[in-house]
Amino acid sequence: xxxxxxxxxxxxxxxxxxxxxxxxxxxxxxxxxxxxxxxxxxxxxxxxxxxxxxxxxxxxxxxxxxxxxxxxxxxxxxxxxxxxxxxxxxxxxxxxxxxxxxxxxxxxxxxxxxxxxxxxxxxxxxxxxxxxxxxxxxxxxxxxxxxxxxxxxxxxxxxxxxxxxxxxxxxxxxxxxxxxxxxxxxxxxxxxxxxxxxxxxxxxxxxxxxxxxxxxxxxxxxxxxxxxxxxxxxxxxxxxxxxxxxxxxxxx
Ligand code: G1P
Numbered sequence: 048x049x050x051x052x053x054x055x056x057x058x059x060x061x062x063x064x065x066x067x068x069x070x071x072x073x074x075x076x077x078x079x080x081x082x083x084x085x086x087x088x089x090x091x092x093x094x095x096x097x098x099x100x101x102x103x104x105x106x107x108x109x110x111x112x113x114x115x116x117x118x119x120x121x122x123x124x125x126x127x128x129x130x131x132x133x134x135x136x137x138x139x140x141x142x143x144x145x146x147x148x149x150x151x152x153x154x155x156x157x158x159x160x161x162x163x164x165x166x167x168x169x170x171x172x173x174x175x176x177x178x179x180x181x182x183x184x185x186x187x188x189x190x191x192x193x194x195x196x197x198x199x200x201x202x203x204x205x206x207x208x209x210x211x212x213x214x215x216x217x218x219x220x221x222x223x224x225x226x227x228x229x230x231x232x233x234x235x236x237x238x239x240x241x242x243x244x245x246x247x248x249x250x251x252x253x254x255x256x257x258x259x260x261x262x263x264x265x266x267x268x269x270x271x272x273x274x275x276x277x278x279x280x281x282x283x284x285x286x287x288x289x290x291x292x293x294x295x296x297x298x299x
Pocket of ligand 1: 126146149183184185186204205216217218219243244245
């Protein structure tokens, strides 16, 4: 939970805001609560209605009929594998990938969809990171920059700083073409023995347009302990109900 809603809600809101109409959750065992959260909360709604309370607060967590489809990744074999698990649902259309642990404020996908409408092909989100942090990210070998979009000439997953082609890291948002699924069909393992999305994307460079847009959003890495606390702090300070108490605590 970040302030008053689960992290997944932020990703779903960001996707909806960018015009995405169908959401595919790739989850694992024990994560059924994610699907339940977006279902109709019958007991809660009935109770609230009975007490004359507004249901407005529940609206974002109510999915439309057929809006959310869920698929299991039965083993954690890598991000590329997770994406590949959705291949039958994605079918033959371009699609976006959002890694909800990268919380972007404001949502970044809308900016990427605008770039996609100009450039087509594949669009990544990028951010400059300190050179010593490259081993935590997919890193871009950049070509020319035009209208804020960097041409992607190469991609390396989690390189050591001395081998990194730049300090432009790939952030957890992608717009991809369906051909990536055919590359992922080979199930080739990369960094950390995992089936990497980065490696599959690298194989399509030169065959399809590939660009990265520089993020104009603030990123909170909620997969990191400090990042998670900082996300709560940043969004708490932006919440009129929570901010006064937070400030009081921080000032002591
Ligand atoms: C994944 C990707 C990596 C990307 C990162 C963004 O890594 O493999 O290329 O830079 O997400 O958050 P993970 O954070 O899952 O290790």
